[in-house]
Amino acid sequence: MSQQEAFATQRPYQQSWIQRLITPLRRPGKRWQGGLKLKDYKSLSNGQPIKRHALANSVLSVPVGNGRTSATPCVAVGQQLKKGDVIAHGDHSTPWVHASTSGRVTAIQTAYLADRDSEVVCIQIEADGRDEWCKLQPGNPPRNAEELSVFAMQMGLVGLGGAGFPTGIKISGAQQPDMLLINGAECEPFVTCDDRLMRERADDIIRAADYLASALSIQTARIGVEPNKPEAIKALQHAIRQRTSTVEVHTLPHRYPAGGQPMLIRSLSGRKLATGMLPAEVGVFVLNVATLYALGRAVFHAEPLVTRIVTLTGHVHKPGNLEVPIGTPVADLLREAVPHADNNGVQVGGPMMGHLLTQPKAVTSKTCGCLIVRSTQFFPARTQASDCIRCNRCIDVCPMALKPLKLYEAYQRQDGMTLQQEQLNACIECGACSEVCPSNLPLRDSFREAKKIVVGSARQ
Secondary structure: OOHHHHHHHOOOOOOOHHHHHHHHHOOOOOOOOOOEOOOOOHHHOOOOOOEEOOOOOOEEEEEOEOOOOEOEEOOOOOOEEOEOOEEEEOOOOOOOEEOOOOEEEEEEEEEEEOOOOOEEEEEEEEEOOOOOEOOOOOOOOOOOHHHHHHHHHHOOOEOOOOOOOEHHHHHHOOOOOOEEEEEEOOOOOOOOHHHHHHHHOHHHHHHHHHHHHHHOOOOEEEEEEOOOOHHHHHHHHHHHHHHOOOOEEEEOOOOEOOOOHHHHHHHHHOOOOOOOOOHHHHOEEEEEHHHHHHHHHHHHHOOOOOEEEEEEEEOEOOOEEEEEEOOOEHHHHHHHHOEOOOOOOEEEOOOOOOEEOOOOOOEOOOOOOEEEEOOOOOOOOOOOOOOOOOOOHHHHHOOOOOOHHHHHHHHHOOOHHHHHHOOHHHOOOOOHHHHHOOOOOOHHHHHHHHHHHHHHHHHO
16 A cells, blocks of 8 residues: 555544543653664754855756656657746646746756755756846645645645755645644754755745645644754744744754654654654644745745755765755756765665665756765775674664564565564665674665565555
């Protein structure tokens, strides 16, 4: 069953009488096990305001899909476009796609996406340098979940925290939640795009949170932020006071991966998201803070999702955060960051869950939030893997209470049954086990590959 089908078949979250008795006694900040403290390197890029990426002479390749689903192009080569024009229509499971800038369509062809390392159909736009919006016509905000779901699909909204799941589908499957939880953790080292967003655009975020809570008939809305973002916390609290909002800001444990969905839900609601469960089943609706901001821009300003903030950091002369049109070549962004000559390649995403860029001509997608220029200072060479010494450190840090060594041994045997029995699908691929392993076993990467084995076994 697909995730979309699973949403459609769920019943609204209903508490038993004993849960209703216990719930008022719960407090945000419920601890979860595992995780680890990492050096965050946030100060490399979080000190400067967000800048806009210069578009002169740029050629963008705007993806119309993500490697799994694809929208249908509705433009022709040679056509003149303005920023925000619809360039591909989606269906019930695929968001629409819009022009990221004004210019001329020069090709409809494939290109590689930086954060997914896959080739997808893209619409190539030669920017005219004016970055001129189409005529935006804000109307009355959608009044309920059904209207908002359709609207979100038409505005191209997807989760900006990394997964890229269509926001419209998530809203349609919300199933009458009683809590809105907003993920402002940004727990990966180096990444600061959400931090700067919360600092600079807190009022828009809180306005969007108030609206979404009202549209979904939710009484309680909470934003979770790690304590290493004090300026963001202050900005959000100030916006709440100014708007007399009921949104609450809560400090999350300063421990990676505090932003993982099961951990965030545990911290902010006290509820446990068991393996295989969706947030709707425990009565919560979860959005990344950047997704919420994009939703607000769409609802109140009629702006489709055509840009995102990208952190440029690591071994560069000019680190910072840029607001980048979707489909911008990675090479263009690196020229703005000015990497040092002795770099060791580019990491797409954070150091824990990201990967090394393998396609120099790749372009940014809606889920590409960080580019780290690597060096031996930030990414020391790993020693060769050796035999497990049975230290159990991987078990201690696993936030999902798994047994990484048993999973690793099952993967080496290609044992699909044991992988399922040991709940491989509960692994969130945070990489904490690999980080602490004294034998340098490639645990996280092995588990990514192992999931393909489980999928293959299920199909047989």
